[in-house]
Amino acid sequence: MAEDFVIEMLHITKEFPGIKANDDITLQLRRGEIHALLGENGAGKSTLMSVLFGLYQPEKGVIKKDGKEVRIKDPNDANRLGIGMVHQHFKLVECFTVLDNIILGVEETRFGFLRKDEARKKVVALSEKYGLRVDPDALVEDISVGMQQRVEILKMLYRDNDILIFDEPTAVLTPQEIDELMEIMRGFKAEGKSILFITHKLNEIMAVADRCTVLRKGRCMGTVDIASTTKEELSRMMVGRDVSFAVEKKPAQPGEPILEVENLVVPSKVHKNDAVKGVSFQARAGEILCIAGIEGNGQSELVYGITGLEKVTGGHIRLCGQDITDAPIRERSKAGMSHIPEDRHKHGLVLDYTLGQNMILQRYWQPQFQNHGFIRKAEVEQYAEKLIRQYDVRSGQGVDTIARSMSGGNQQKAIIAREIDKEPQLLVAVQPTRGLDVGAIEYIHKQLVAERDAGRAVLLISLELDEVMNLSDRILVMYEGEIVGEFDPAKTTVQELGLYMAGGKKQGEAKA
């Protein structure tokens, strides 16, 4: 008997100029299963899902729904076939209520007036049935990221979709919220809905998925049953070699304080309150100090204040004893600060410059690279080539490659090479592994530990709790612009950190 596939994507090939994003990929989704799609960044997961959702047309291959061939020309077609998607970056209208967002596009009207009563009943019923707690009348801009995600899920349910695509849904959630989401997904499965779950987190796949299709460099590496595989096996399929998950490092030997932050206040760009409300801490030589927290609790602004991208309105910052509170960025850089920025496209690189030009972005003015205002091209190329070799930055045309054309992982490696080679006293690394694949993450972690061992202070800001637990020597948790706790990673758990990150607990209060 033929298997009961609800969606089949057979031999899909999708090319972009220069690369085959999908090369003969076959993915078959059974009715009522949770099917994980695993792959490194740039492996073609998003392209494949965009093909299924009608955003791209494949060059080759067919899509079948319930065994019949279908053509999906746009997301409306996908919706008609019962395919819904929770995008990695939510697509909600911020100033609308939850209810308005859910019914947007499929509103019931009578004589041109909206009829929300029935919609509200349906939303409340759905939300109770699946345990998706939302407040239908709250404005989206006021609710937490977790609730926004539940709104996205309700949007799919409201449209009676029974094939649900989740694109990296856990990236923005706290551990508790992730557990909840897993429960909800199991609930859908019990209802007979089919789920495609895109992720690069192996733990989550092991916890919730039935089967897993692995992509590597646009090719399908196979589909495996989760019950009969291991994490190590999956990661080998994904990366093509063995990967160590634990970061190997010796115990830290903290020395003198390098960075001293005192009662720092940084205003917010999006609202009138301060984003950082009087934060104090020290980062010492030879330790990795990690600031953990859920996105949007002031970590970005704290970094802007320390690195000089944003003017601070209160407090003091000292680097190696020198007051740099109001120093321009160039002075901070000279004083020994390196910064791996959160957004590598916005801050980290001039994307239309070549790799070589980007490698000297922080040091083009140094005598090594210029002579009476003229750039010493040969020196620049030689230096860039050295960095490219040393840090294994891969690109099409070496130093002449336009940064924009490089993969995210290699762009990040280029930034890390540039910032580490400055031999800083303090390395500020903001989400240095965001969106990168296992191989690149492993590499970057090793580099950060090497910097620590070389006696530098590393200030790591990360949203990934695994990274926080593995890498740091000391953890500060930030919640709503304040530091609410300090932890030793050896003596705490992910669950405890999660509690502080969500604002459920505060160390000062407990003592008082």
Added chain:
Amino acid sequence: MKKSRKPLSQNAALIGVLASLLSIVIGLLLGYLLLVILNPGASAKGMAAMLGTGIASLDKFGKVLYQAAPLMMCGLSVGFAFKTGLFNIGAPGQYTMGTFFALVCAIQFQLPWYLCLLAAMIGGAVWGIFPGLFKALFNVNEVITSIMFNWIGMYLVNLLIANMPTMLASAWGASNSDRTAALSSANPGAIIPKGGLDKLFGNSSWINISVLITIVVAIVIWVVLQKTTFGYELKACGLNKDASQYAGINAKRNIILSMVIAGALSGLGGGIYYLAGTVQYVIEKSVLAMGFNGIPVALLANSNPIGVIFSALFISYIQVGGAAMQPEYSPETTDIVIAVIIYLAAFALLMRGVISKAFANRKQKEAAKK
């Protein structure tokens, strides 16, 4: 190790040149269509005049070069600002200011031509600094301020010249008082020398060394943008303001400097045109078109300083040809035809996409055959 040659379809410079040429051809075809509609009988002759006049005689070719020089400066001005992420639509105002400074030095102060040109640059730079300051300090869009400064500049210059009796032609033996004095009578020493070029061009009355000056300036600008740390900073600011801030580049200083330099270039253009000794500044109530024509010149050249040399020559060539289409076509209609050609020429960017796609398609078909 030799670098492997890039395949034809990926050579950006080649595609750029092809795109510009293709849009010129399309512009000419549409221009011809317009001529046929407006006056079918004379259309062939008109088109021949437009395309042939520039090389019909050495004298006319001299005129092409003479008109290309100020165009080149305005094109460089717009292109330079554009490379640094600013849209300098204030070239006409800076050009007018440059003209004023040059003429005051020439007529009122009786200075030699090279000092007058220097003054022209200063005049343009002064007019460029205001939009730069507003942009850098208050984040006011430079397009708005520079448009306003076009009008302020024009009326200010008109007002000043009208109230400076020695500046006017009437003070130097001519009868009209609506224009500045002819340099031949007021100060022959302020006329840009011909440097023997006139002999080369069959005693052309138009040609002088200004086209050489502008080509040198274009090369200097190219060197500044390509080879210096200053150019590196300016382009970084233009391409990614946030990343240049992150790199500790003083973006505000660079915005102001960029506008000052752009202004100086436009100003020099004004000086070059009015110190040729062939035209007088007439008090008028419309912003001088020369500055605006710098925009298509820069667009056609994709803001490349070396490309600006050629695009300015092309537009000047068309203009000289257009002038020869009279009397069959009125000056207004030739202006329209020229505008159509220039307008379409500025579609080079669009054409670049079309050509890249055509290359890609062909490659795909070839691949399919195999």
